[in-house]
Amino acid sequence: MPARARVLSRPGLRPGLLLRAPFARRSWFPLDQPGCSAWHLARVAVWQGLRALGLRPGDRVLMPAYHCGSELDPAARLGLSIQLYPIGADLAPDLGALARLAPGARALYVTHFFGFPQPLGELAALARAHGMPLIEDCAHALHGVSGGAPLGSAGDAAIFSLRKSLPAPDGGLLLLRDPAAPALRAARNFPPRRALGGAKMLALEHLAARTVGKRVRVGAEIARPAPRALVADIALDPAAADLGAAALSLALARAEDPARVRARRHANYRELRARLGAPAGARFPLGDPAPGLAPWILPAIVGDPEAVRDAMIRSGVQAFRVWGETHPAADLDPGETFVFDALGVIP
Ligand SMILES: Cc1ncc(COP(=O)(O)O)c(C=O)c1O
Numbered sequence: 433m434p435a436r437a438r439v440l441s442r443p444g445l446r447p448g449l450l451l452r453a454p455f456a457r458r459s460w461f462p463l464d465q466p467g468c469s470a471w472h473l474a475r476v477a478v479w480q481g482l483r484a485l486g487l488r489p490g491d492r493v494l495m496p497a498y499h500c501g502s503e504l505d506p507a508a509r510l511g512l513s514i515q516l517y518p519i520g521a522d523l524a525p526d527l528g529a530l531a532r533l534a535p536g537a538r539a540l541y542v543t544h545f546f547g548f549p550q551p552l553g554e555l556a557a558l559a560r561a562h563g564m565p566l567i568e569d570c571a572h573a574l575h576g577v578s579g580g581a582p583l584g585s586a587g588d589a590a591i592f593s594l595r596k597s598l599p600a601p602d603g604g605l606l607l608l609r610d611p612a613a614p615a616l617r618a619a620r621n622f623p624p625r626r627a628l629g630g631a632k633m634l635a636l637e638h639l640a641a642r643t644v645g646k647r648v649r650v651g652a653e654i655a656r657p658a659p660r661a662l663v664a665d666i667a668l669d670p671a672a673a674d675l676g677a678a679a680l681s682l683a684l685a686r687a688e689d690p691a692r693v694r695a696r697r698h699a700n701y702r703e704l705r706a707r708l709g710a711p712a713g714a715r716f717p718l719g720d721p722a723p724g725l726a727p728w729i730l731p732a733i734v735g736d737p738e739a740v741r742d743a744m745i746r747s748g749v750q751a752f753r754v755w756g757e758t759h760p761a762a763d764l765d766p767g768e769t770f771v772f773d774a775l776g777v778i779p
Contacts, residue, residue, distance in 0.1 A: 444638025445599035445631055449687050453680070456687035460575070461582040462592065463686070467608040469616040470682055472675040474571045474593035474604035475668045479506035480616055481589040481606045482539070485565050487512055491538035496525065499543070501666035501759040503569055503591075507541075508761035509668055523717050523731070527554055534562045542587075543569040547697070547728040548718045549578040552586040565589060571604075572596060575690040577724030596728060597697075598688050599638070600681035601630025618676025627678030666759070694726045701727045708732075714740070 462468045471477045487493065489511030495504060498519040507514055517533055518526040523545045534540070540559045542550045552568075559566035568587035570576070574597040576583040584590030584607055594603030602622050701721060708714075713735040721727040734740045744751030 443597065443599040443634070444641055445634035445684070446638060447635065449599065449684060450631065450635065453683040453687040456683065458686045458689065460690045462584055462590065462605055462607040463682075465607055466611070466615075467613060469606050469608075469618070470677040471604040471606060471618060472602050472622045472672055472677055473502075473595075474569075474591050475502040475506055475666075476673060476675060477591040477604035477606035478503050478569075479510070479668055479673050481567060481591055481608065482506060482510055482512065484606075484608055484613055484616060485539065485567070485589055487538055492536060493539040493541055494530065494533055494537050495541045496543050498523065498545070498755070499759065500571070500755055502668070503541070503543070503571070504759040504761060505666060505668045506673075508759065509670065512538075514759075514761050521717060521733070523548070524550060525555070527551070527558075530555075530558060534558055534564075537562060537564055539565050539567055541567045541569060543571070544573040544576065544583055546718060546731050547573045547576050547726055548721065549573070549576065549583055549725070552578075556586050559588075567591070572728040573726065574598070575693050575726040577694075578722065580724075583725075594677065594681055594685050597693060597726060598685050599631075599634045600684045601627045601634065601678060603677040603681040603685065605677075619674040621676040622678035622681070624678065624680060627680040631680060631684070690726075694724070697721075697726045697728070698723075701730055704730050711740075 463470075469477075469480065471480060482493075487510065490513060492513045492515050493507055494517050495507065495514050496519050497516040499516075504514060515533055515537065517530045520526055525542065530540075540555065540562075542552075542555050544550055556566050565588035566586065568584050568590040570584040570590050571593040573583040574592045574594065584592060587607075588609050590607045592605040592607075594600040594605065606616065608616075698721065705716070705720070711734075715733040717731060717733055718727075732740070741751045
């Protein structure tokens with residue numbers, strides 16, 4: 433399987449983009465919306481969004497049983513009561529279970545896993561019927577368009593992660609739909625020196641992937657079943673809960689063309705699917721992305737994630753495991769751990 437090492441698990445920073453950044457002023461959804469604010473990370477945007485929606489300690493929020501942990505951490509730190517709802521093998525919410533859990537809940541949080549849309553019509557109707565806000569987690573879905581509308585435009589709030597889809601050193605966006613909501617502003621921004629350091633790393637990764645090809649191993653991670661414990665990098669640092677995005681990240685984001693991002697992500701996805709073929713024992717739960725989407729990574733349910741990871745890395749593709757752990761505040765039913773146990777991802 434001679435896949436190319438230019439397939440990195442995070443977007444490489446092309447020198448051209450860096451040169452254009454100081455002059456580029458592209459505006460795109462959600463940056464062009466009045467209720468949009470920019471934060472250091474998406475988890476900061478979640479924290480800010482939950483507070484702006486008026487959620488209070490003890491309020492019950494419905495969140496997906498399959499999760500990263502960094503979206504749950506702000507809710508846990510706010511003292512919200514996190515109620516997990518089941519996610520099926522198709523990575524979609526169990527709508528029947530959600531309907532049973534909805535009475536009395538104060539918010540419905542949905543995640544467009546890996547850039548693929550959840551059934552927003554049904555979810556918005558359920559949230560409306562129970563008088564609770566719908567929060568769209570678009571951390572994987574920046575620039576995705578579904579049914580003619582950008583992902584993140586159906587919810588009362590939506591959060592986005594710049595650094596997952598774009599070569600930006602940091603950045604999370606929060607979109608609040610209520611026109612009466614007071615504008616949110618960060619107390620201070622991620623320091624320029626640290627942002628520049630991050631951008632340098634992204635540029636070097638890009639360069640290395642282009643030049644030394646197959647031997648690149650930058651940041652490759654291990655697909656190993658992990659203990660279910662909180663690890664530092666899913667936590668919201670309370671000292672950074674009002675930290676804004678670096679100016680450099682926003683400039684890089686504005687320099688990139690969303691149509692190009694969508695096209696590249698589709699091309700990568702197609703190439704990976706074509707080269708992988710139909711390996712024995714593997715299942716691709718999400719199928720092919722519809723044209724307007726910007727798929728983040730290719731998830732695969734595999735019997736032996738370590739062997740698959742090793743084979744992928746040998747062939748020059750950074751395969752890794754997402755989300756081997758759940759959050760300690762999450763009371764996960766043993767029957768619902770299967771996605772955590774089986775899912776590996778390929779960028
Ligand atoms: C679904 C989801 N939501 C939110 C986040 C938080 O993103 P960030 O790392 O930018 O805080 C992540 C990140 O890993 C995620 O996967």
